[in-house]
Amino acid sequence: MSFVIIQNCSKGNNSGMEGGKQKFKKETVSALLKMLDKINPHVANFRIARDRFNIVKEEANFHMRIISNRETDDRVYNLPSVAEVVALIPGDFDDNLDKRDIVLQMKSGKLRRIHECHVSYLALQYPLLFPKGEDGYKLGIKKTPTKTSKGKKKQEDVSMRQWFDYRLQERKDEKHILLCSKRLLQQFIVDAFTMIESNRLRFIKKNQTKLRSTNKQAVQDASDAGGNDLSNKGKSVIIPPSFSGGPAYMQQNYLDAMGTCKHFGFPDLFITFTCNPKWPEITRFVKERKLNAEDRPDIICRIYKMKLDNLMDDITKNHIFGKTKSGTTLFHIFIHIFHEF
C-alpha cells in the first residue's frame, strides 16, 4: 500500500480562503453538524456532558471515560449505542480500569494519546466516514474455524492487518462511503498503515526476550566494538528482520541480493517495473465509479501486482529470455541468463 497521501489541506493556513474560494460552506457545515447530532453516539455524549456541566457549573469534578471494550459480539454488531460508548463519572479517576480506555479530565493542558486498539479509534478521527460511530478494530475478535484452518495451530484472533484487509474490500452488497471518499480514503489508508506498524512495533518492544535479542545484542556489540561505546546508553530495542522496512530486513534483503550475484555472477538484466495509473484496467474501474486513479490506491496496487506476476511468469515460466534465474524485490528484478555455449 502507498505510504503517501495526497492532500491540499492547510490547517496552518490562517486565511481560511484558498485561491479566493471559501473553504467551508456554511450550509454544508451546519447540515453535517445536524446529521452528526442525530446519529453520532460520541457527539450525543459530549452534548450530555455539556448539559451536565451547565447544570452543576464549574465546581463539578467529572471525568469522562470513552470505553474501549464492549461485551457485544463483535462479529455481529458494530453500531454502538449512546450509552455504550461513554461513562461520565464524578470525582477523579482511579487506576484499576482498562488502561486502553480514554479518560478525559475536566481541565488539563495535556493531550492524551489514544491506544490504536481502542474500538472507537477510527470513529473518533473520521466522523464523516463513520458517522454512526461504527466500531473499529479491537483486540480479541475471534476467527471462525473453517475446513482449511482445521487442525492447524494458528492464531485464534483476528489481527489488525487482517481486519483492515477485510474492511478495504469492495463488496456489492456493502454500500458504505469509505471507498468513494477520495482523499479521505488515502488518509485513512496511511493512518491504517501506521496503526498496524505501531502495533507491530509495540509487540516487538514488549517481546524482546522471546525474540532472543540478547544473543543478537551480543553479536551487535562485538561488531560495533571498534566504534564508540554506546551500549550502556539506554535500552535499545532490536527490530527483527521480519519487520518489513526495518534495518535488519533491508540488510537481509541486500545480503540475499549480493549472495545471488556471488553465486551466479552479475545479473544480465536489471529491470525496474513501474506502474502506470492510465492502464486500461485501472481507467475502466475508476471511471465506472466516477473516481480518479489516485482515489483508489488499493486498486492501483492490486493491478500492479497482477502485472508484475504476469511479467515474472513470462520470464520464469514462458522463458521469453531463455533459461534464466531471476530474483525480485518490490520493483526490481534481476535476471541471470544462462548462456548455452
Add this chain to the structure above:
Amino acid sequence: MFDSDYHDEGEANHTCVHCGAIFWYGERLNRRRKSANSVYTGCCMQGQIVLPMLKESPKYMWWLFTSDHPDAKNFRANVIPYNMLFSFTSLGGKVDRSVKKGRGPSMFALQGENYHLIRALKPKPGDYAKFQQLYMMDTDNEVDNLIEVMR
C-alpha cells in the same frame, strides 16, 4: 514466443465465495491452474474472518461524495479539512510539506510515529476550544465557532 498484444486483465467480476469481495481473475490463488471456482485470498482468509458489514452511509454523505452540485464539489475538494472540523482527535504524525503543490497529484507524506491525540473536556482558560471540545460549547453560534477555529 509470446504475443505482443496488450495483456488485459479484464474486469473485476469475480467474487470471494465467503465474503463477497470483488476480485480480478488474475488475483486467484494458484495462478497456474485455470478453474471455474477459483479461490481468492486477501479479504477474509477463506472465511475465517467474519465481521459485520458496514451499514449504508447516510444519504447526505452519498450526495456530498457523488453530486455535481457546487457545494458537494467544494466539499470533495476540501474533504480532509472538513473531516478535521468534526473529528474528536487530532493526528500526531509529522506532516512532510517539503513537496510543493504543482501539476499532478500533490504529494503529502507522514513521517515518524503516528498517533491520535485527544484533549481534556474543556479548554484551558484563555485557550480556544479545539476538536471535541467544540461539541461542549454553546449551540447558538456553533457553526460559526466551528468555521472560526479552522481559520
